Amino acid sequence: MSADLAFAPAPRDPARSFQDMILTLHDFWSAQGCVILQPYDMRMGAGTFHTATTLRALGPEPWNAAFVQPCRRPTDGRYGENPNRLQHYYQYQVILKPSPPDIQALYLKSLAAIGIDPLAHDIRFVEDDWESPTLGAWGLGWEVWCDGMEVTQFTYFQQMGGFDCKPVAGELTYGLERLAMYIQGVDNVYDLAFNTAGVSYGDVFLENERQMSKWNFEVAETGALFDLFAKAEAECRNALSAGVPIAAYEQAVEASHVFNLLQARGVISVQERTSYMGRVRDLARSSCEAYAEKMAPEWQAKYPGWSLV
Template sequence: MRPERSFQGLILALQTFWAEQGCAILQPYDMEVGAGTFHPATTLRALGPRPWRAAYVQPSRRPKDGRYGENPNRLQHYYQFQVILKPNPPNLQELYLASLEAIGVDSTLHDIRFVEDDWESPTLGAWGLGWECWCDGMEVSQFTYFQQVAGFECAPVAGELTYGLERLAMYVQGVENVYDLNFNGLDGAERVTYGDVFLQAEQEYSRHNFEHADTDMLFRQFRDAEAACKSYLAAGDRGERHEMALPAYDQCIKASHVFNLLDARGVISVTERQSYILRVRDLARSCGAAWRKTEGGGVAPAAVQDAA
């Protein structure tokens, strides 16, 4: 299971490395999201004063990036490895570089660079400063110090690392086409490639995303998710506390993904686009505000128990 031998070996090496740094190794969130940041373990946990360290793989869907399996670098479904450390430790850059060593990137051989890239998510009302991390001219990770999430200041600031797993794996395996990646590390008949696992899915979902996704249904789903989010937020509101921030946030995630699908289908005009983004951001803001009134968001447990 050496990281340079297999895709899964790479994931396991990163998990082991970050587990040793005290991260809770979580599993992917069980909903369609555009990036690992949407996982409540990042978005919501970045809010409030409580320390938090977690790492997980997150399948990420970008319907517009589908290329019917014909592009060696672009996928509508891919994996991110996400690390969140709150507050960020002072040596986060060194930890990141050590994680690259752990997956076989030797910093005496390779040119590793931190190139300015300020991160902003209009739909999450979030921004941070940081870099894209380059290895020999290729962007392999995003490194961000969260400053604001859901419109709220992050106090303390969380450090977020996002590894593009396919790209990194292609690099360490020396492969030019993502579908040629060795997935399971075996050879001959037992070898499973990334293409064996995902090529058909890329073809089918590209058709779906660009040609057949039911737009009437999606418009309906967007409205439904938006309405549900608001009604759960209202139902869970207990003044000083909130009791349903997480279910409400699920609906926000859903609305965001449905919007991405509609966008890929090309049925949202430029002017409407902005208004949809603002609608999702409003949901994210409200969910963030609700989360801050929960135990996870920093409200003392006693207060929650008292009220219960």
């Protein structure tokens, strides 16, 4: 190869770069055998909604994956005026199935890789069992605190879509902005160094936070949102009746986000909120159930002795 075409990547510098911190986590979890996936191309409130987590937690097949997921929580927007509250932010998601016996040690090694030496910091696992009624899911879990600040949620999935997880999957959810603020020693998320070339997090996202907060709280047309919710609900049922539960699940995710927008607009009463949450839950659980039932014959053929229930 010509010397002009040769390329040697610069060393990662997670202590001075948000993107290098992400790339270092990619390097670390890739070395552990994880498939490094791309974000799901839909608006969702948490990385757990990615099909690589939710649907892949079902069934007996081994599955190890890691990915960044942009998350949207419209009611958390603060017009770019709050130093650590965002309506759009990033989670780093790892799912390991079956959960390895050394998952806690692997996690601590991943912290060391991005510049947090577990021996030099107060790392605590605070019991915090996780539940998502929307997904019909729950798990035994811990919040991971570093020097008094929560940086990760660590969960052993016990159920997903109302079905027992057999085998149990381990999930790690890193709060990327919070971790980066800690590592870089800044108090304002917009002051984070996004890379080592002088681009800040604020350069990338501050205007987005201003405009999207206004849209979420003031501008989004509520009649159109109610219509979008009804259409997503109907299309989910349509997909379920046609035997394509992955497509149905996507519509459940869409309905969930539209519901969050309706909450941000302040047009759902307390009583209506309970009703809408129940409708989203029914869509998501029905999609997970249909996926598990559709895949069960294939899983049982590959893994004799395994059963869905």
